[in-house]
Amino acid sequence: MTSTKAAEPRSNRGVRAVVVDDSQFMRTLISDMLDAGGITVVETASNGERGVEAVKAHAPDVVTMDLKMPDVDGIEAVERIMAECPTPVLILSAYAADDAELTFEALENGAVDFFEKPSGEVSVGLQKQREVLVSTVRSVASVDVSAPERTVESGVSVSTDPHDSARYLERPTLVIGASTGGPTVVEEVLAGLPIEADLRILIVQHMPEGFTGRFAKRLDEASEYVVREASDGDRIGGGEALLARGGKHLRVSGYGGGRIRVSLTEGEPVHSVRPAVDVTLRTAAERVDGPLSVAILTGMGADGAEGARAVSAAGGAVIAQDEGTSAVFGMPKRTIETGAADDVRPREELVTGIVNTITTREAR
Incomplete structure (x- = not known):
């Protein structure tokens, strides 16, 4: 009408x-x-x-x-x-x-x-x-809601060449950062990530206290990964994910034997938000010595850009969501502008982009 x-x-x-x-x-x-x-x-x-x-x-x-x-x-x-x-x-x-x-x-x-x-x-x-x-x-x-809805396919195939053999890197870690428009995208990405990749996943979605617990349950129900709201001192290994608790910064405080230890802090907001993606990324870049990948998704502001640059400088891989499928092209845009983004993908190809960063291919 x-x-x-x-x-x-x-x-x-x-x-x-x-x-x-x-x-x-x-x-x-x-x-x-x-x-x-x-x-x-x-x-x-x-x-x-x-x-x-x-x-x-x-x-x-x-x-x-x-x-x-x-x-x-x-x-x-x-x-x-x-x-x-x-x-x-x-x-x-x-x-x-x-x-x-x-x-x-x-x-x-x-x-x-x-x-x-x-x-x-x-x-x-x-x-x-x-x-x-x-x-x-x-x-x-400012969001264009007339854009067609996109979905992420599960069971992503990382190799289409029958002469190539693909295998996952050992003990990979993924950090996902998102804000405005992010919850549905984060849920789709978690649902699409193959459990065989054995990822350790940290998620920072700008969201107030009182909502992150329920969001973690939704992610757990949608994904093969075990997802929970982070608590101070938590440790995770392969096949597990932590969602930053609303009102707390999520810091990577230790890494060893393929397990990540985190701490929660009430430090000053960064980019006017807490939890902030930059805090998690900077500490991950400092402490994770295995394969480290970052996905910066739709969101308002610049949170995640400096952290992504730190991850890139440490040898990690950075994926940014593209403008056409971002509800708000703020966080991904700022990340791209730093030069840290190795790949820019539309919403429906984010899982493939992430999996490519933790995959090696060997000719048969």
Whole structure:
């Protein structure tokens, strides 16, 4: 269905948003925050049904979407928006286990990213996060959601030449870094990585505390690898993966016998985030003396670029997601600009690119 209001080029009118939430207080508060940040709220809606109609009527650049609402909830609303009038959606999710699961369902339905609703005194919490919220909304608004969905195939074949014999390097380590638009890509990559490669995997996805535990469970269910949320002092070997805990930097503190030891710290945020990909990559470059590969995926900002350069200088391999399949071409772009990227791949070829970095081929 076409919009009843023609959309001007964004460069001529700035970012326009629709705010959907069943709380009048939250609708007003979010609208005021966005307005203060230079984002025009063209309409608010009290449930998913009205939200879908508002998107059709105003053709906004971005939608902020609550999850739990009467009649049509946020999950269904996202699905309908993506089917009827594709528009970037930012989920506003509460700090709760059930909301975490609903958030990932919304991301599966096409939402670009989520922003955590604060617990406790709502007005104080959101006011403290206003700048981050505005920045995130602008980032999400820039995403092209009309691009076709891509999936990663499992059971990747690394050799198509019948005269070549491929084998995996011994004791390889992979570090994955991602931010905006990353959760679904990370899940696809983990699902596609062959268990025969016997990788040790560290994952840093920008995500607040309270959501990383549930995300780790989803990754574990999707992958042949054993995936868990990192704890201080954890050790992993081949076939295992750790996801950085929200609110903590994940550092590689030791490496020996093919096993990685990690520590969690509450140091200052890097690139305004914690966990930061750069922290994990720099410590991995310093301590891992086996094959080391890095995949920098979609995300806003520059986190991961300097760390990838450190890995490259240490002899590791760096893969970056390409612009065409990145929801936000920030982190991969900055990595490519450093000259550290050995390969740039679209979303559907990331697994193949990663596997190639840990494979040797010998002529028969």
